[in-house]
Amino acid sequence: MRRTTNIRRPVSLRQRATLAAGVSAVLLAQPAFAQDAEEEEVQLDTLEIKDHTADSNPYTVEGAPYKARISGDVRRTKPLAETPATITVLTETQIEEAGTTDLKNIVAMQPGVTIGTGENGNAFGDRYIIRGEEARSDVFVDGLRDPGMTTRESFAVDQIEITKGPSATFAGRGATGGAVNSITKQASTDYNFNRVDLGIGTDDYYRATLDSNWRLSDAVAVRANLLYAQQDIPGRDPADRERWGAAISGTAHISDSVRVLLDYYHLTANDKPDLGSYVTPSTADGYGQPLDDIPSFTQNEDFLDSDVDTFTGRIFIEPFEGFRIVNLTRYGETSNGYVTTGARGGEDGVEIGLSTHQGWQEVEYFANQFNVMGEFATGSLRHNVIVGSEYSDQKVVNGTYGYTINGESNCEGRRGPGYCITDDSGAIIVDDISGFLDRDIVRGDADSRWHVETLSFYAMDTIDLAPWLSVNGGVRLDAFDYSNIVTGRDASVTNYTYSDELWNGHAGVSVKPLENLMLYANWGTAKNINGGESDLGANCGYGGLCITDDTDLNSGRPESTTSYEIGAKWDLFDSRLLLTAAAFHVTKDDVYEIASGSSGYDQEGNINTGKHRVRGIELGLVGNVTDRLSGQIALTVMDAEVLESYDPANVGLTLANFADTQATGQIRYQATEALAFGGTVTYKSEMFAGQPDTAASFNTEAGRYSYRVPSYVTGDVFVSYKISPNYSARINVTNVTDEDYYTAAYRSGAFLYKGDERRATLTLTGKF
Template sequence: MKTDNTMQPLLTLRKPKFSPSAALAIGLPSLLMATPLLAQDDEPIVLDTMQIEERTVDTNPYAEPGAPYKAKISGDSRHVKPLAETPQTITVLTQTAIQESGDTDLRAILANQPGITLGTGENGNAFGDRYVIRGHEARSDVFVDGLRDPGMTIRESFAVEQVEITKGPSSTFAGRGSTGGAVNSITKQASTEYNFNKVQGGIGTDDFRRLTLDSNVSVTDDAAVRVNLLHAYQEVPDREPADRERNGAAVSGSLQATDKLKLVADYYYLKAEDKPDLGSYIDRTSGKPVKDIPVYMQDEDFLESEVNTATFRAEYDFTDNLRLINATRYGTTDNGYVATGTRGSTSLSTHQGWQEVEYFANMTNLFFDTEIGGLKNQFVTTLEYSSHKVINGVYDITNTGTPNCGTSYCFSDGAGNYYDDLNDLMQRQISKGVKDSDYNIDTWSLAVMDTIDLTDAWSVFLGVRADYFEYDNKVGRPGSVTEYKYSDTLWNGHIGTVYDLTENGNVYLTYSTSSNINGGESDVGGSCGYGGLCGDPTQVGDSKPEQTENIELGTKWNILNEKLLLTAAVFRITKDDVMESVGDSYATLGTLNTGKNRVEGFEFSVAGNITDKLSVQAGAAIMNAEVLESFNNGINTTIPTRGPNAGIPQLTSDDAGKTLANFADKSAFVQARYQLTDDFSFGANATYSSEVFTGQPDTAANEDLGVPSYTVYDLFATYEFSPQLNVRLNVGNVTDKDYYLTAYRSGAFTYIGDRRNAQLTVSYEF
């Protein structure tokens, strides 16, 4: 229920503890009794018109009421302004949009979004999800409720309220990393405002089954508990016997201990077990993936993640203008996989590794609203400590099967005929081996941010952050260990300004920076590539942090009674002192920060209701990436015609001028739903990605090898039998498109997108 804009606060109820009719039963007699009093006053009291607005259970508290595809505010309270007034590109996917899309894993959800591509990995860095945002590696820039979520784990959406994707460097909020952006999942929390139980059960093609429970119970007026449970299984469409299984639980409790103190605790568990399919490979002659390849996964292959996380929050309101939120999290993640790839066109290879992650974090945010010189200031001060420990290792594997081509295992003969029993060729015996790296990083952070309303039309955001870290990485097996150890302080800032052109539209300009340490990726041990750290340990302390600058000019329009948000922005991200993989040169030169690259482009998005019946979530990104500087091997020489070095021979790299690996210069996504009748709605998704070339992150792409562009269409429809019961049908890849998501740097394996599939989901609320 809410009043018009003159009455605050706004109160919305999902499932009221008393019905609207009860409210009217109380309210009408009260008004009748008040009539004589009104007659006695000289001036009558005019009551504001009241509106009753019901919420469905799957409408999250951060969404715009009545526009379930549009988020109104961020789930991260450090963003003190509504999203429409925040000077940065932030794409938010609400729970309703996610559920109707049919995607469940975070990897699949993000793969559809413009400006984001997927990465692959080998051996120590292929455990789970990998994302590339605006051309830059973001696998360590994943957060849950504002706290970093370390580990290369598989992530599910069953306990997620909304997913927020921040584009561009944001180290003021995120700390180290966040070069191209960051991903923050906002989880479902217990609330005393409503009681509900919602069960969803789904069946479908490829032996699909999915069962979830979302139950919120208001124990007292001050305490509530919420439980989310998950079981899901599916064979990978058209790639059986590859499959995916998920089992999870999320429990949240809240207690309003006093008028000023609120306590929140939650626990999250997920067990993900896959039979992984590494897909096809890229033919060296054509430079494209080989089509119609069989599943050569071995029976013993696996990809597993087990996550246990506990979080405790305390929120205290000192005054109306001063409040404190403290969050403490402890978690562990166990990851492991043995997967079969290809070597050349026929020979099979093994990719494998295990990882144990333990992390602790404590973050305190102090919010202070005050006036200084007659100007409204909204201060946020953040103090954070985190301890991140990762042990990596490999499995001991013995292949007992008889090789079928020399000393190797092949899935086809010289004539291209596939062998029988492809999934039982190697007959592996697998046991967990010793560790080969012990990674530890402790970080202390302090950030101060302020949002200032200069006038009714102008506002400014200012932020600065310091991250002091102590890094220690012992690489190698027992008896032969190399220790990399150093410490440093990273300084970063953010400044943005917003000017309101009208009541509903603005323009903004923002500048932000980020820094990332050498060796910051915990999953690669002493590998020179993929963000690892190697070379001479004595030189590590002399290395430079990678530095990134971003400038963005954009506009946001909150229109149609604030039910539709339009955003558009042009941006330029420049990354300097890039740590490059230069092979044997590391052994003599130590860690090298010799690279520089740039990504610039335009991004547009729309979210919300176009009409009362038509809802949409859409976006498009057109970008250009270029390697500006790269390691110089002393072979190539050019003579500049302009600049300070004009006429002087200069050594150049072959990579300068090339695009970045794992980068799509054009991408788009549209999800639209039309409410045909009160009971029936239908919609469609369309995802487009341009061609993507192979290579390591932050390096020049190999433009001879890549995956082609693709467009994939999905359909969905929902029928509501009653307010408590509805059925949804999802059809993914309705045209049965044969497409590929990304490829390993050598082209040895190429992830295949899901073929046509369908699921029927029944939801019942009680």
């Protein structure tokens, strides 16, 4: 089956002239065959011309705004309904109507995905956990890795694709639980268009975006997406968020068989972040509870700043039908720096003291991906082959900030004088909380210089043995050179270097007992290098370099994941509704652990001593239930268990920041031609704090997990109205019940990320 991009183009002037000439010829010829009309009645098909704007998502099914037909990754050669894997796709329309904009918030709403916390360049939750596995470095844009712990926005995105299950054949190192791939908006030679969105809302919410496409000729076009956004975090003043963004795309059809795409992307995100609350420790009497009414403790000098600049070039060559060459090249630089304030509770869980969390990171990367794709037959077998290579050079520099607290201490902290905003009765004892610490901040030197070069080769084939039977398989080799120059707390400098090769593969079979029903079974593997997460230097507590006492890296094996999945996909109603079901079993071996007691910051004991498994089911529905009712509904029920650990007490425990049951439903109802309304409901079951990928922290004295993140249900609603063919309005209310809910916990329970309180916004859209 030849892969198309589903781009609908209007009838050109030349086509219209040809059509008119054809109709005229038919009319002029009437007398010539009128005498035969009585003998034979000629019935012509009705010609229907549809006008479809070029600014819409080219990957969706026409008339089903929530249902994507194909992936934006050129290596996914089959339609999504025929792809034997669990891939959740969030379309542009769905993202807009949900009222979410940051990638973190969009992805966190999806079943099977939670977010985590961390330090040193990754403190504010821009990290994902997919099916229980760490995935913060498994973020991609248009099929190329997007490194760096930065803020990511959706203003230039056509759709977001979340692949669940090991994806190393496509993604390379890592991708043990899955991957997140954003598909960006591209220039179109269809025709000129402009779209402006202006938003205003509660808590000083302002957002403006511009999407303009200029068709310079039949072969050349340029598209610009611009963003400015500012908002206070509801109920958490002085915490706020600000965004500046630009995405410029150019396309040129060099010939009928050669097309070139060039992209530039920039985002500046300046936030004054809010670390939310904290949860009290569990006791023998029950789990500790979050402090829902804790006041905002963000300091005036707090910041979380991200800058992203990337350049991407793509060449598409199709010398003849069934054969394509696609080359992608990207160079990018990102930076992320923060000084944030956290809250800690006293032993009684009431007295609230403030703490400082800080770090900075700079990333420079280059990547080139080369793909050759062919569709051909060998006898009765139909092949869909992909052979490719990828080279990447990624450099990451991490450092810290020095700071001096000028405010007066008023309590005893863990390490000496402390800074408390309440007393042991819970009463506020500070008049100006946001100016309490009054810190002087100075950027410090680098303490880690991480560098990985990777050369990869892969080959994949999907073979149609019969119209109802297909098999697929692939293999990938990632050969890398690793170095990490780490400056210790005692100012000692150590240079860790090593090289290795990672082999991964996948295989599966698909059966179609009915034309639109596919049953499949697949197997896949993934591996991550020892030290694969770049933001923690020589500390493997959050995925940094994991070493033994003698720094013999050869004893540090890569983490290895194996997954089995069986599933079904049923495409109904002229491919406008897709039902999916999958059961999966994921096992991860050689998991990095810190066997150094409670501190977690000393390289002692064993490494690669952990093993765990995650199994579960996922059910989904996406598309049009009726002509007026659309939606995407998904449910994931999972179970995680630690199977092996250096500490026998960890065996049998669940994983940290892992929700057993998750469900999301987003629906829209087209009441009239002009009026549509709908909403989203999200449920996540309780989770427990701890180090990602390992056992949740357990209090043996209390007989329960140390820190719990309670389950929650949130709801969002929207109403949109088409004022005229060119103008429309949409009202969104997020967290409509003003629920106090929490999305993740720091592994020691020191702080607890709080979801946004209720917000209402009005967005006016103009197209011209």
